[in-house]
Amino acid sequence: MADLSLLTSFVRAAEHGSFSAAARSLGVSAAAVSKNVAHLEAHVGVRLFHRSTRRLALTGSGERFLAQVHEPLASLDAAIAGIRDDPDEPSGTLKVSMGQALGRNFLVPLLNEFLERCPAVVPDWHFDNRRIDLVGEGFDAAIGGGFELAQGLVARELAPVHIVAVASPAYLDGRPLPQQPGDFAELAGIMRRSTPSGRVRPWTLRPRRGGVDQPVPCRPRLILSDPEAISLAARQGLGVALVPMPFAFAHIASGALVRLLPGWYSDAGPLSLYYPSRRLLPAKTSAFVDFVVERFRTGGFAKLVDGR
Template sequence: MQPLSHLESFVRSAETGSFSAAARQLGLTPAAVSKNVARLEKSLGLRLFQRSTRKLALTEGGERLLGQISGALGTLADAMAGAAGTDGQPAGTLKVSMGQAFGREYLVPLLGEFLALYPAVLPDWHFDNRQVDLIGEGFDAAIGGGIELTPGLVARELARIHVVAIAGPNYMAGKAMPSHPSALVAFDSIVRRSSPTGRIRPWTLRNTAGDEVAVEARPRLIFSDPEAMCRAAIMGLGVALVPMPFALPGLQSGALLRLLPGWYDDAGPLSLYYPSKRLLPAKTRVFVDFVVERFRAGGFAQRVHGAGAPPG
């Protein structure tokens, strides 16, 4: 029978496409993972990977072996992790990726309750404004929008992300409130540059009647961060189009005004992503259920829906 470490090194290398990524997941060095796979190949008398300087590619025999053992190995590893919990309770390090501003505003406030419920779980949260490779980088979960749902991932939608027009009361003082998106061209605009593409993001606002209008902007500031856009709007530097989760605190406090109520752009879903396994580690399962339930109970999806009335 093959040692579990050899089989696990093989499966993780096949899933991630490299010994280095597998090593990060397993807490080993790339050399150790490579050696484990080489020993497995020697004992089987079978080459499992075609190796190159850029990536690993499974051979036909490697594909066949992966299909036969990956599910069973994952179930065994998860069962062992669950059995290692404290008195059967969820335990272990919980590695989660989330956006900086979103995580601070909406996830950190939930930590006290989560830790009280699951004291043996150690949150290891990464506040990154980037898309991560959950499997390749060894994350248990990630929260964000626009993450590609690749094979092996599951997404639980938390809300639709709507983009709305906002401004500070001091900027709008003495100005007529716009009644149509076409009127936004008369105001100084705080526009957003897309980090992935480097381009200025265009917006098309829509309403519940089905009307759609391309927004023309008169740029005064260009930022790549929606939280910074909100702060600039609060300072009275112009009108901004930002996702509702970033605008909501200022709208609720009165530091920001919602322009064009009922007009919004749909930027897609905000979701909680995690690896698809028949038997999730208990720490991941309870985290997913906890976040989904708290966001639902707090009416998060309704609060960030751009078609509704401005939050008070």
């Protein structure tokens, strides 16, 4: 049987596409990872990677082998991690990734309650509006939207997230309120550029009671790539914006932003909690998952990000 370190080096190299990136995630040298993979190839008698100076790619045999060992290895890792924990008392560092507005407005206010339930857990929370490699970067869980469900991950949907049209009272002063999507044509629009594609996202809205997405004409005034920056620009009176509810609901409630066309919204997809698919989750991760799912169900959080 191959040593677990050989299998771990192989799986991490396959996930990251390079020996050096795999080495960083494991805290060892790239030479050690390369040597482990070479030993594994010698042990199984087949080449698992195509190697070149620019890239590392799985062979056909390597792809089949990865599919067979990935889940069992994850279960073994979980068992080893779990045996260190008292199953009745979650403990250890809990590394979680979440969006900035989501974390500040939803998760940080729950910290005291969570720590009362799990006093031996040390939250290590990362506030990033980016797509992460959950397994490769060593996260226990992530909360967000738009993640691709990679192999070995589970997604628990927390709430649908909607995008709504907003503007500041100062910008709206002296202007008639839009009554339909076409009325946005003469207003200054704060547009969003998609970070993954680099494209400026077109505006669409749909009515609450049925119907389909309708294009919303606008006169671009600003183009920003971050929804928090777009929300701030709208609060400064620079124009009208379409903003995801996590970045808008508190400012609508305070009066800093006015929602336009109430009942009209755009679907931003679900907000989900992601974690590794393991038969034996570490107690700290299991406790966190159960806590967040429960609080989103009972605490009314879903209503705050619902634009309908």
